[in-house]
Amino acid sequence: MNLVTNNKWIGQRTIRPDGMDKVTGRAQFAADTTMPGMIWGKVLRSPHPHARIRSINTAKAEALPGVKAVVTSKDIVDFPIEKGAVMLGIQDMRWMCRNVMARDKALFPGHPVAAVAATTEAIAAEACKLIEVDYEVLPWSIEIDDALKPDAAILHEFNKFDGKPSNIAGRLEHKKGDIAEGFKKADVIIERTFTTRPVHQGYIEPHACLISVAPDGKTTIWSSSQGQFMVRAMTSMLTGIPQSDIRAIPAEIGGGFGGKTIVYLEPLATLLAKKSGRPVKMVMTREEVMRATGPTSGSKSTVKIGATKDGKITAAHGTFYLQAGAFPGSPIRGAAGCSFTPYDIPNLLSEGFDVCSNRSKVAAYRAPGAPIGAYAVECVLDEVAERLKMDPLDFRLKNAAREGTKAAHGPVFPRIGYVETVEAAKASPHYAAPLGDGQGKLRGRGVASGFWFNAGGESSAQVNITEDGNVVVTTGHPDIGGSRAGIANICAELLGIDYRRVSVIIGDTQTVGFSNLTGGSRVLFASSMVVTQSTEKIIQTLRERAAKIWEIDPEAVKWEDGAAHPVSPNAGQFEPLTLQQLAEKAPAMGGPIGAGVQLNTQGADGGFGTHVCDVEIDVDLGIARVIRYTAVQDVGRAIHPGYVEGQLQGGVAQGIGWALNEEYIYTKEGKVDNPGFLDYRMPVCSDLPMLDCIMVEIPNPKHPQGVKGVGEVPLVPVMAAVANAIYNALGKRFYALPMSPPKVLEVLEAPTQQAAE
């Protein structure tokens, strides 16, 4: 392993390349973009949770002065269900074409049924009201239990489970050993059932795009997404415009967390632009975001764990039912595949069921599925540890996965850092500190661990040396949380120059090679690999150029501190040639200096974290507050510690929201009742304490800088850590999220019973 040590820039808290634009308001997000001749698009959405669309009449809308185009599902490329899956990444285009615009049936309130482009936003909205849709309202179900009833309305008749039409769209299992045998050996067995509610990714920037389609079909898209190449491909597939005619330009993205890994507006705006001959801008309202994008699944999980008296887990069984929303595709792989992974469990069965119901189609949300599974597993582990009278961290250490452990989802672990996270949590000042006096409020402490797969995949980079000897790096992944800062650190380190001489650009689809989504905790892992290889090629070129000038062998030239040097006095006595000097000589010495690399990157190691949480509960009001939090994570290598901590802190804050307040609430008509930030209660600044981070660095041996993905793990253990802390404070356990004040009061007022028992 060629790990860079004694770094100048790797590991430093440098100022991010895009920072200045963002603190001055100059940064261009999708909704900030305008174009000459631009008009506005709006979407008409179904008011019903489930309805057959008998007909749509758009004549009145089209006749309204100012209206330039109307589109319905007839304008969108159909991927017929009976012809089988058409996959793009993990998305099936059969669902995608129906999710962007309802075809035969509207499947959730908010499901688009038509779109209009007009000279103003107000006229477009007015025109939507003039579209006549003849609906045949159908029975519907929102909750998992309702969707699974024998007489439940079936969303997709073609979908069969156990030979019958069903709302169960899929099942997967991970299996190891024999659980019946394993449970026989156990002295303690605990089985519990948990539910969670759907929660939204909650990015502050609503979805937005501006799209121009020239008469020759050349299409330019400015949009907010986690992948401009995904936008290009999906828009191409849904509109029939070839990918080579679509230039997708990534705007700055105002948060995504997985929720911007699919398209909602782009195909509609493209078709409206094509029909009208005018550039079309579309921006969702917050209500549209809440009704028709994301969220992640609600769930119902049953977890059974057995252990011997001395604290060894002998068997575990997890059953995870996850809501997919209107179309198949809930993250059962994350729930069933991640939740038991921190542990070496000889006998294991972990099953996931994908359940459709009349909610908006779920989208990825930070370690999709894994936090849901971890909530159930880590709460049961807490109960087992308590029953065994073991410290919960000692119990985890005793059963921890290590190098050589075979994970349920397949791999045999290489050197991993899970044990180190538990040990660091145990040794932390937080874990050692007394809980202190709550002055009438009850205090408790909880711990939990979590795992996420992490990912590699396709990435492209181009590194060019400017004529004045500076560096421009172009990669193809939108920067959500500071990846440009990490890339600048790495490139500067390798070249031995000041990081401020490296400019990092996110290329559009027509200027940089294919790069997959920003998601899965993969971007810095993948992009730094291709940036490293590109930079190494440049260094090779620079050595060759210096060798030519000095008339010595290239092998006799080394690159150090931003300049070519002879490897030793034997090679000759020459003054160093700096990057700037070599760049200036480039026209006469072989031409421009640049290199690009495209790879399907491999070797992303999974990530582990262990969290410690203190809560304080106001027993009169039922309000649980997190008063201290420490997130420990094996981050591989912190290339920019500030932004790694930021990932940890951000994930924890989202998890605290999920644990304590956030949920989709529905009316009895099957419509989301809290589609705004006031009622969908995300944590605000005064809800949270400072969030402490301990970064354990066990470098990934398969990465040039030792990088492991860090963005998803921090959300995985949080709900369980908070739940375990609340149990510790109250002596009563919650089996349902969120643990919001009315529910806490309910439990407090049921003195002898455990919640949900």
Place this chain on the structure above:
Amino acid sequence: MAKVHVTTTINGEPMEFLCEPSDTMLDALRGTLNLTGSKEGCASGDCGACSITLDDRLVCSCLMLAVESEGHEIRTIEGMAQGDKLHPLQQKFLEMAALQCGICTSGMLVASDALLKKNPDPSEEEVRFWLAGNLCRCTGYDKIVRAVMETAAEMRAQ
């Protein structure tokens, strides 16, 4: 509907613009005036991404009508740096990584500036309650609170 003529001051400069009577100040800033630093996250005053000051009072520009700026003084994120010199809060946000995606950053900075003008020595709790109207989904607020406190300390020392 006839448009309304509005005469106001924005970031110290006299401005005139036309707007619909129903336009919000945020509509006018982002649309007519092309000052897109203020962001729309909710249009209901819950996220603070569109924070501006009206005569030094912190407001959500999505909750204020554009016509209400007549004769008043508006300040937006675009007026925070003096030429190429950043405001100490902007500098500190950069140095301390107090932004991730950056969509809430304009509003956070405007709100933090308004706080420090009112209270140059806020406690952590005061910072947290003052910024409770500005949602951030990326950072967990930790680095933002630290950056505001540290800026306040440095500004007091000067």
